[in-house]
Amino acid sequence: MKRRADELVVFLGPSLPAAEARRISPCTVLPPARQGDVWRALSLKPRALVLVDGVFEAQPSVWHHELLAALEAGVAVFGGGSMGALRAAELSAHGMVGVGRVFGWYRDGVVADDSEVALLHADAEHGWRPLTVPLVNVRHAAERALKARVLGRPGARALVDAAAGLFYQERSWARIREAVAPSWSRAVLQAWDAWFAGGVEDLKRLDAMDCVRTAAEFVRHAAPPAPGARRNPSSLVRRRRLVEDVTRVGPRPVDSGRVMELLRGAPDAAAWAEAGLRRALLAGWVRSLGLQATDEEIAAEEAAWWQERGVRASRRQAFLAANGLDGPALRQLCEARALERLALTHAARLLPDGPSWDEALASEARLGGQWEQAARALAEAGDPPSEEE
Template structure:
């Protein structure tokens, strides 16, 4: 597992990665993003920046969901400080002076931390200055004797009266001149500002990342509340899982594009075929159980990834990227997927001695045991009567390419480039064992077809 941190204009990505290199940094958080994050089971979630002006802000209940699932959630600096102050009583970890000010009530307005910014391609460059930074900077200027306390107070008031999108130091100095504040103090402030601005938000964000690095792997106390799992929340949780992008990415709204398909739509489609749904659900349950029991990725994740690519015919970078694009995941999710798959295979190997009897019991529960035994006995008799039971010496070459093509046509799958990618997950001892099984089934079906054509 990894750490997810929602970050935008508050702190440069490079600086954040220095402080918490094991984290995956996601775009500013908005509604549904924490739900998507929880679905990937990070070891912790950190919220610094968030969106609110153009999309719904992150929902309080999705943060509570993460906490109830044993995932610590930290907040600081901006949207993270706001939500941490509101949810501190429920266990969200607030960090920094801004969080403390909101929590204690000395700050109340959301506009104190509001910052508009450019998009990801421009590094989330801020368009305006945050009010909390203006306050801290003017307090530092007054303490340094650059401006008088009265002038600093007047400038704070002028900044507060300005709509947040228009807040900047050039604008503030111009407003001070227009208000008749002392020209010599404004000139001194103008000269002092470039090297002495106080970035209170960045300072708090750095403190949160340091704390997350320090507490990584620490025991997480249980939630101090009972999560109310309503039907409305369940619908929100399922529909939040947009496919076709990392958490926090804008969803493709083209109804004809696979990226617009939601997890709920996929589940509903699977449920129309109960057998297929149960098969997928039980395989997913195994993955979820193994994942919960192994919080850390396998020791040699690169080797596991290489093996996965080999088994799936992903021979080069281009093929791998095409597979990622087709399946709507990024490199980080691919690492998680591969790691869990490796742990599933290792777990199944450990349980190999117990599995045969467990499979038989499942067949008994499903009412398939007796019919399957009758089918096997009939198959054995037919092959023996025609000298096709494989009792004599055989070699791999006895299973022709025609028989393999017949087999994969029968099961409705294309023949893979590597047969190992098919037989190994099914638990055959080796490739020869798989080929013998194909050969026997081919002969049995051929005999049955001949018998049917003769009307016998």
């Protein structure tokens, strides 16, 4: 069966040209990941996501919370080669799969700093072409030269130390050779030059290819995705996702931040927000009391919600996407509705001498004027007072 390209989403830049990734497997290639990009990529409904390249320093880097959100949504997440190797080492305990030697070095503590994979590169117009050499590539070249007996251990260490002493935006092979030359004999320099002329392997490129292959193999043979462990990210993360995510209306992505701008200016914005706050506060309070909604109660709320919307079963996935939701997110909202209903149904027992249903009905009717309307209607109808009165 022919696979959709967006089943596999790959973040690539200087580590591997997009065309090479597509030759390995059908995939959707996106630029080096910035903060928020993984959240936005989830709207494509991929089965697997590969993080190789990502920005840093000048722009916010891809957040761990985004990758955890992908895992929670049932998307397999692979990382290798560059920023992906670093994030995979940090999140392997949470289910992110690391691939390649650079990942192994980070995982095992051989390297630790993100500067190990940093390099200067061209922009998208020029295919993200690398302009300098990342330190992990120098380490790999030193190992290969040592194995080929071009360098001894002191010479290999000197090569890595010389490269590490250069700022990543200035670390070219020519500058590295210039920096290490005083540490090598003439014979070593000649042997290096002859060996180097045959070409040195690009470790980041090799790892990136391996990472795409591994993810593609997973997509070919894995079972349908299942939601991962549910998390409760902080309010900061939740707010950031509200403005950095996208909502898909049909095939077209819309910035969720712009949707929020329109909603804030709506006439009913205050009422919507207050209703949402009441529900969230009541649900949180009920949880704090150690109470939980059952699966049946949540399912009943979800069924009632769909009935309120009047959406046919065939359109439900598109309807959820257009509302910035998916199945797990809808279940979470319906759980809050179930907890809210639990609090309202048992209000008299959740507090000492708690409010009754009739008290609540009367207080709202008096505040809203409905009490007066009902009393006037009875008076005009000549309704007699009760015997007790």
